[in-house]
Amino acid sequence: MAKITDLLRAGPTLSFEFSAPRDEDGVRRLNRTLDRLARLQPSFMSVTYGAGGSSRGPTAEVVHHIHHDLGVTAMPHLTCVAHTREEIGVLVDHYREDGVENLLALHGDLPEGGADLRPGQFTRAIDLVGFVRERAPFAIGVAAHPEGHPKASSMEADREHQAAKLRVADFGMTQFFFRVEHYERFMTEMRARGVETPVIPGIMPPTNIEGIARMSAMNNTEFPAEIVARLEAAGEDVAARREVGVEVATRLCEGLLAAGAPGIHLYTMNFSDAPRAVVANLGLRPGLG
Numbered sequence: 001m002a003k004i005t006d007l008l009r010a011g012p013t014l015s016f017e018f019s020a021p022r023d024e025d026g027v028r029r030l031n032r033t034l035d036r037l038a039r040l041q042p043s044f045m046s047v048t049y050g051a052g053g054s055s056r057g058p059t060a061e062v063v064h065h066i067h068h069d070l071g072v073t074a075m076p077h078l079t080c081v082a083h084t085r086e087e088i089g090v091l092v093d094h095y096r097e098d099g100v101e102n103l104l105a106l107h108g109d110l111p112e113g114g115a116d117l118r119p120g121q122f123t124r125a126i127d128l129v130g131f132v133r134e135r136a137p138f139a140i141g142v143a144a145h146p147e148g149h150p151k152a153s154s155m156e157a158d159r160e161h162q163a164a165k166l167r168v169a170d171f172g173m174t175q176f177f178f179r180v181e182h183y184e185r186f187m188t189e190m191r192a193r194g195v196e197t198p199v200i201p202g203i204m205p206p207t208n209i210e211g212i213a214r215m216s217a218m219n220n221t222e223f224p225a226e227i228v229a230r231l232e233a234a235g236e237d238v239a240a241r242r243e244v245g246v247e248v249a250t251r252l253c254e255g256l257l258a259a260g261a262p263g264i265h266l267y268t269m270n271f272s273d274a275p276r277a278v279v280a281n282l283g284l285r286p287g288l289g
Contacts, residue, residue, distance in 0.1 A: 001073045003101045003139040004044055005170045008198050013043035013263030014284050015075075017202070018270055020047055020058035029270060030062065034070060036272040040285045043263065044073035046104060046173075060091075064098055074100060075141070078132070079108025080122035088128070089135065096136040104141045104173060105129045129168050144172040144199050146186035150220040163193040172199035173265055175219050178206070178227060178248070180255035201256050204267040205274040206231065207245035246274050250281040257282075 007013050016037050021027045034045070047062045059076055066074040076095060080088065095103065105128045122128045129140050142165045145158070152158035166172050177183065183201050190199070206212045206223075209231045216223040227248055234240035253264050264282070266275045279285055 001067060001099060001101060002044075003170075004073070004075065004141065005139045007043045007073070008171060008200075008262050012257060012261070012284075013200065013265075014040070014279065015042050015044045015046065015200070015263065015265045016275060017046045017048065017265060017267050018062065020049070020062050021270075022058075026270070031065075033268065033270050033272040034062075034066065037268070037275060038066075038070040038072055040276065040279055042072060044075050044102065045070075046075040046265070047077065049077040049079050049106070049108065060094060060098075063095070063100060067099060073102065075102040075104055076100065077104045077106055077108075078128065079106045080125065080128040081108040083121055085122070085131065088122070088131065092132055092135050092138075096138070100138075102139045102141070103132060104143070105132060105169070106143055126165050126168055129165070133168075139170045141171045141173050142166065142169040144174045144186065145220070146174055146177050146182040146201075147220050147222060150218065159189050159193070163190055163195050166190060166195045166197040166199070169197055171262075172197055174199060174202045175221060176202050176204040176215075176267055177221055178224050178252065179222065180252060180259055182222070183256060183261065184259055198262040200263045200265045201261050202265045202267055203249050203252055203256075203278075204269075205242075205245035205249035205278060207241045207274055211269075242274055242277075246277040246281065249274070249278045253278060253282055 018030060018034065021030045045066050047059050049059050063074045063076045066072050078091060105125050107125045122131065125142055129142065132138055132140055144162060144166065148155050148158045174183065187199060204212070206227055209228060213223055230244045231241055234244055256264065266278060268275050
């Protein structure tokens with residue numbers, strides 16, 4: 001296994017993100033997806049963490065499977081919301097003992113119902129990074145929001161906060177977006193603040209209007225009208241919608257790599273067909289799959 005910092009130095013990375021399953025059907029589907037995408041020899045795979053840490057057990061199990069059974073570098077998400085320092089310490093120690101070398105440090109979402117934060121918790125991802133650094137030599141990533149965090153008081157305040165996070169992290173990973181210029185502008189603004197931390201763009205092939213629209217609204221992400229129109233024209237034809245999503249994601253990734261992005265991180269939604277098609281179109285793993 002490897003640290004993502006070392007992988008980034010070796011050249012453009014290819015990575016995939018998965019969500020921890022909630023039931024046995026989800027486990028079976030995820031395992032099929034993991035097996036298919038592992039054949040593409042990704043640089044690493046990341047696993048999300050449910051709201052308020054609701055999937056901490058399943059997340060650790062998936063990370064173990066990726067790391068030990070599939071032989072792929074794994075990166076678990078770690079959130080600070082709804083956790084005490086002691087609980088986070090136990091998780092960090094577990095991952096270190098399991099041979100994991102990378103973590104994505106996030107604030108995270110509140111549990112269903114918006115439970116109040118308990119005393120002793122971290123309230124900012126930047127503080128979580130500091131805590132993990134004192135405990136173990138992980139390569140630590142943080143989230144980046146090219147279009148601004150939805151809860152930011154202003155764009156200037158947002159940029160200053162994101163710059164501060166990136167300064168203490170080893171790398172950043174973005175929320176999904178659909179225009180190359182959003183990433184380019186963000187990176188220009190980070191460099192203007194003296195930030196040289198590499199930021200990997202996260203890309204989601206848009207194959208589902210309702211799902212993408214909902215997540216875009218939550219995350220302050222522009223869902224371009226031209227993409228919506230193409231998906232609407234595809235109607236209920238699943239293959240046609242996937243074709244649109246793959247083409248959009250492919251062109252976006254091509255533009256990002258041409259603009260100097262250090263890698264591509266594909267949000268899979270635990271499905272393999274669209275990510276595999278994007279990778280094939282980009283020629284990142286010729287002869288594999």
